[in-house]
Amino acid sequence: MKKTLNQKAWFMVLPVLLLVAFSAIIPLMTVVNYSVQDTFGNNEFFWVGLEWFEEILHSERMHDALSRQAMFTAIILLIEIPLGIFVALHMPKNKGFWSSLCLVLVALPLLIPWNVVGTIWQVFGRVDIGLLGHSLASLGIDYNYTQNSTAAWFTIIIMDVWHWTSLVVLLCYAGLQSIPDAYYQAAKIDQASRWNVFRHIQLPKIKGVLLIAILLRFMDSFMIYTEPFVLTGGGPGNATTFLSIDLVKMAIGQFDLGPAAAFSLMYFLGILLVSYVFYTLMVNSEGQGS
Amino acid sequence: MDFSWMGWTTPTAIFFIAIAIALLLMIIWGVVAPQAPRRGILQFATTPGDRLFISMLGSAFICLGWLAFFGAPLWGALLLCLIYAVSVFKWV
Structure with missing residues (x-):
C-alpha cells in the first residue's frame, strides 16, 4: 500500500509548542538572564558574569539546605515506598465493596490541597488544642514543633507520609491487580512461601509502577514547599528550611533575584538529572519486561 | 514588543542561539540521515x-x-x- 506523505500534522503540535514556550521556555530563559546579572528592579540590570553561581556553590547556607533536603527525601522514600507496598499487598484482591471502600479511603489524603494539609497538621500538632500534640504532652513527651527541631522534623515527615503514601499504594495496587492468576497458581503448586511469591512474582511485576512511584515521590519531595512552609515556616531556626523554602526567601524575601536565579538553575539541573536517570531506568525495565 | 523585563545580554543570547542551532542541526541530520x-x-x-x-x-x-x-x-x-x-x- 502506497503511503501519502502529509506534513500537515506538524501544525497540530504548534499550540503545544506555543503553550510550552509561554509557560516554560521563556520563563527559563529569563531565569538564565537573571542568573548572570544583578538587579534592583525597574528592569535595570548589571552584568556580574558567573559570580552568583560561584557564590551559591560555596555558600554554607545552600549546602545546609541541600543536606536537609536530601535527608528529608531519603527518609520519606525509605518510609513511603515499603509502607506503600505493604499496604497494597494487604488490600482486598477481588473487586467488590471492600476493595472499593479501601481504595476510596486510601485516596482521600490525595484529594486535600497542600496548604490545607499543612494547616490540618499545624492544628493537629499543637500542644494546647491539637489531638496529637496534646496526647503526646499528656504522655509526658516533650513535643513542640515550633521550638524543637526534632519535633518539627517528626511532624513534617509524618505529615508527608500521611499525605503521599496513598499514591504509592494506589500505583502498587494497580500493578498487583495486573498480575495474572496463573502465576499464583504456579507458585501454589511449587509450594512457594509468601516471601518467595513476593520476591519472585509480585516485586518483578510491579517494578515498572514502583519506579514511577519513586520518581514521582522523589520529584515532589525534592520540591516540597507548601506543607512545611504552612506548618513550620522553615523553623525552628532553619531546621526545616528546605531548598524551595530557602529559594523563595532569597528571591522574594531578600529580593536577591540574581543569586536566586543561579540557585534555581542548579536546583533544576539536579532534578532534571535524577528524573532522566529514573526515566531511562523505567523505559529500559519496560523494554526488558516485554 | 518590549522584552526588557527578560534582561537579555549578548552572552546569554549567544548561549540560546547556540542551543537553537544545535537543535536545528540535529533535525536536519535526522531528516538527511535517519538513524x-x-x-x-x-x-x-x-x-x-x-x-x-x-x-x-x-x-x-x-x-x-x-x-x-x-x-x-x-x-x-x-x-x-x-x-x-x-x-x-x-x-x-
Missing part, C-alpha cells in the same frame, strides 16, 4: 537526540564542577565539555 537507536557503553538504546541531551546535561555539570573547584573563567571546562560531547556521540 536507528543504538546501544552504547551505557547499555541502553539512545537516539542522536538523547545523546545531545546527555551531552548538554553533562556539560552543565562539568561547568558547575569547574566553577566550584577552579572558579571562572570556564575555558578549560568548555574544552572538557567538547571532549565529553564527542565521547558521548561516539560511544554512548
